[in-house]
Amino acid sequence: EAQVTQNPRYLITVTGKKLTVTCSQNMNHEYMSWYRQDPGLGLRQIYYSMNVEVTDKGDVPEGYKVSRKEKRNFPLILESPSPNQTSLYFCASGRGPLHEQYFGPGTRLTVT
Amino acid sequence: AQKITQTQPGMFVQEKEAVTLDCTYDTSDQSYGLFWYKQPSSGEMIFLIYQGSYDEQNATEGRYSLNFQKARKSANLVISASQLGDSAMYFCAMTLNQGGKLIFGQGTELSVKP
Numbered sequence: 504e505a506q507v508t509q510n511p512r513y514l515i516t517v518t519g520k521k522l523t524v525t526c527s528q529n530m531n532h533e534y535m536s537w538y539r540q541d542p543g544l545g546l547r548q549i550y551y552s553m554n555v556e557v558t559d560k561g562d563v564p565e566g567y568k569v570s571r572k573e574k575r576n577f578p579l580i581l582e583s584p585s586p587n588q589t590s591l592y593f594c595a596s597g598r599g600p601l602h603e604q605y606f607g608p609g610t611r612l613t614v615t
Numbered sequence: 616a617q618k619i620t621q622t623q624p625g626m627f628v629q630e631k632e633a634v635t636l637d638c639t640y641d642t643s644d645q646s647y648g649l650f651w652y653k654q655p656s657s658g659e660m661i662f663l664i665y666q667g668s669y670d671e672q673n674a675t676e677g678r679y680s681l682n683f684q685k686a687r688k689s690a691n692l693v694i695s696a697s698q699l700g701d702s703a704m705y706f707c708a709m710t711l712n713q714g715g716k717l718i719f720g721q722g723t724e725l726s727v728k729p
Contacts, residue, residue: 536717545621545706546660546719553715561716593660600710600717601648601667606660 505530509594509607516584517615524579524610526594534599535577536561537569539590540609546593551600552577584614617642619709621720628697629728635682636692636723638707646712649690651681654704654722663705666690668712694725702727 507528516522528535536551538561548561552571566588568580577596581588591611595604618641628634640649651663666674666681674681682691690709694701707720 534715536715538719543721545619545721546708548717548719551715551717559715562718591658595660600715601712603662603665604650604652604660604717605662609658 505605507594507596507605507607509592509610511610512608513611515613515615518585519583522581522584522612524581524592524594524612526577526579526607527575528577528596528605529575530596530605531574532596532598532605533574534602535571535594535596536600536604537567537577537579538593538595539563539588540593541590549579549592553599584612586614588612589614617644617647617709617711617716617718619707619718619720621707621723623723624721625724625726627726627728628694628701630699631696633693633695634697634725636694636705636707636725638690638692638720640688640690640707640709642688642709642711644711644713648710648712649681649683650708650710651679651690651692652706652708652719654706655700656703660706664692697727699727699729701725 537549538546550569594607597604653661710717
């Protein structure tokens with residue numbers, strides 16, 4: 504089954520404790536991206552990757568890191584999480600940015 | 616910079632009626648793509664429809680059609696014959712042909728009344 508998976512689905516953590524949210528797709532897509540969703544703000548792009556080893560900033564990259572060492576994986580790293588990073592996070596993949604994006608199920612992160 | 620605006624935070628429609636969700640965009644680029652996604656209360660994001668800036672005809676996918684007015688920079692979603700299962704949040708999004716940024720509007724919450 505074609506899908507994008509994210510782990511964990513729910514995470515409660517404390518300020519400053521490094522965490523990684525994994526994202527994996529099995530559709531051989533070149534384009535992958537991360538978003539955060541906050542009430543009233545829609546989805547905002549954090550980072551995107553056009554291909555392996557190629558990543559670029561979206562609109563809200565501060566406080567986040569990504570890497571794309573393999574085509575299928577695109578982890579999101581929060582080196583020192585803060586409460587303002589409490590949000591719902593989505594990973595997505597597609598053949599390219601001009602194509603339909605397939606979204607993961609979301610990761611709800613709470614930073615206390 | 617690109618911008619997407621959805622001016623209707625919430626809308627109601629009677630079952631079986633048509634409804635239009637508004638989306639305006641701002642870009643100085645000539646080559647771009649426009650999308651609509653649906654997010655039901657369960658949270659997943661579902662692709663509905665895509666329109667390229669050079670497409671001469673409005674995109675249609677089943678009960679969904681995109682009313683693309685390039686000069687007015689609008690890309691409204693029309694849902695015909697609304698169903699109860701159409702109750703959801705709807706997001707308009709845009710990307711440029713050059714680069715990989717994808718930006719979303721704030722969303723419109725649609726409620727379909729029986």
